[in-house]
Amino acid sequence: MKIGQRSDYTFKYNKKLGRHGWLRLTPAYSVKLVEEVIHSIPQNSFILDPFSGTGTTGLVAAENGLTAHSLDINPFLIWLGDAKCRNYSARELKELRVGIDTVLAECKELANEENWLPDIHNITRWWCEHTLSVLAALRQSLVNQFEEPANNNVSSLAWIAFCRLIIETSSAAFNHVSMSFHDEVTTFEIEQIESLFVEILEAITDSAEQPLSGEASIYSVDSREKVSIDGVKYSHVVTSPPYPNRISYIRELRPYMYWTKFLDTAREAGELDWKAIGGTWGVATSRLQSWESNGTQLPESLKRVVSRILETEEKNALLMANYVWKYFHDMHLHLQNLKTSLKKGAELSYIVGNSSFYGKQVHTDKLLEDSLKMLGYNNVGSRIVRKRNCKKELFEYCVYATWQESRVFVPKYFRTHQDNAVQLELL
Numbered sequence: 001m002k003i004g005q006r007s008d009y010t011f012k013y014n015k016k017l018g019r020h021g022w023l024r025l026t027p028a029y030s031v032k033l034v035e036e037v038i039h040s041i042p043q044n045s046f047i048l049d050p051f052s053g054t055g056t057t058g059l060v061a062a063e064n065g066l067t068a069h070s071l072d073i074n075p076f077l078i079w080l081g082d083a084k085c086r087n088y089s090a091r092e093l094k095e096l097r098v099g100i101d102t103v104l105a106e107c108k109e110l111a112n113e114e115n116w117l118p119d120i121h122n123i124t125r126w127w128c129e130h131t132l133s134v135l136a137a138l139r140q141s142l143v144n145q146f147e148e149p150a151n152n153n154v155s156s157l158a159w160i161a162f163c164r165l166i167i168e169t170s171s172a173a174f175n176h177v178s179m180s181f182h183d184e185v186t187t188f189e190i191e192q193i194e195s196l197f198v199e200i201l202e203a204i205t206d207s208a209e210q211p212l213s214g215e216a217s218i219y220s221v222d223s224r225e226k227v228s229i230d231g232v233k234y235s236h237v238v239t240s241p242p243y244p245n246r247i248s249y250i251r252e253l254r255p256y257m258y259w260t261k262f263l264d265t266a267r268e269a270g271e272l273d274w275k276a277i278g279g280t281w282g283v284a285t286s287r288l289q290s291w292e293s294n295g296t297q298l299p300e301s302l303k304r305v306v307s308r309i310l311e312t313e314e315k316n317a318l319l320m321a322n323y324v325w326k327y328f329h330d331m332h333l334h335l336q337n338l339k340t341s342l343k344k345g346a347e348l349s350y351i352v353g354n355s356s357f358y359g360k361q362v363h364t365d366k367l368l369e370d371s372l373k374m375l376g377y378n379n380v381g382s383r384i385v386r387k388r389n390c391k392k393e394l395f396e397y398c399v400y401a402t403w404q405e406s407r408v409f410v411p412k413y414f415r416t417h418q419d420n421a422v423q424l425e426l427l
């Protein structure tokens, strides 16, 4: 069977789908894919997405009347996901529209003043001085009207529109896996910027009017740790974790994060990337050089893959070997701790991609399958979802499993009179 690139199984499919299209993040996965995974899930299910990103799983669940908890470590994405999964009343949206009229009037006055600009490295590569001064004035005017975006309320919609605006007026090009730059920056006049902002905001508020019948909440949680939110046990895990391909979410998100003050310095960016599974930017790279596992037992197949990368004796072979080792170490830790928050019979679906280092294949699907089996999950397997690019060997997979707690009888001499007939759970 021929396996295609299937753009309908990528973020491209989401662009015109209401809330899903509010802000682009390349590694977001497709709404269609999530809908296919969850279409037969009963209404009383509880879904977990331990790697929420832009909140696709939570939002699809809420749109389909289901309940979900979504987790992430990136404060900007938690804020964005929260804004996307909220219901907005007609009164709130009206207040926002009135507030925006004031913002636009004040922006013209502020345009002649010196306003705060983010500390983005080489900022004039993104925007020319003139466009920057208008964006800074609009930003200041939004702050005066609504305060900084840290809290979630209806004004988050204006901040999301501002994020779209900064990217649409920048020289950033998205025609690669990650962000790159056009050769030239375009100059935008204040009238152009204001009307583009209003156009974006109208599209966002129109889709925000559509109520969500289900419920999705986003939490700041490191998914390598045990998850415990109101004692909930999840019946389904539907997610797309980072891939071992050295893409940094912080790097991709930096223009948004700096302009919204979720990030202030390059050092902070590196620290945040170090916490992310597969993080590899700034300080994260230097820490990887000397990273050592804490002795967690991992599948033998991983050791073989890491040895093959080391044997290439390439200049950065040790760094790449450590990168791959730490990625699967962190995913193993996640899958291990996840067990404590799963219902018996819980179904797991992980969308992941494979990669290759110095020509050595890293079969993410098989390595995660080995972790799942080693950790006692059942019905472990995977299927190919799509081809990732023209390079033959890069694919996206859905790795699946179920969680059926193993039970053993406690030998008679270990039983007390209370648990005489009771089985002990092996966790």
Ligand SMILES: C[S@@+](CC[C@H](N)C(=O)[O-])C[C@H]1O[C@@H](n2cnc3c(N)ncnc32)[C@H](O)[C@@H]1O
Pocket (backbone or CB within 6 Å): 025, 027, 028, 029, 030, 050, 051, 052, 053, 054, 055, 056, 057, 071, 072, 073, 074, 077, 221, 222, 223, 224, 239, 240, 241, 242, 243, 249, 275, 276, 277
């Ligand atoms: C591939 S993206 C998820 C994309 C998402 N499915 C979407 O549609 O937007 C992976 C996400 O995992 C998050 N992440 C990485 N390490 C994490 C950790 N230790 N705990 C929680 N989230 C983490 C990243 O911040 C990123 O948002």
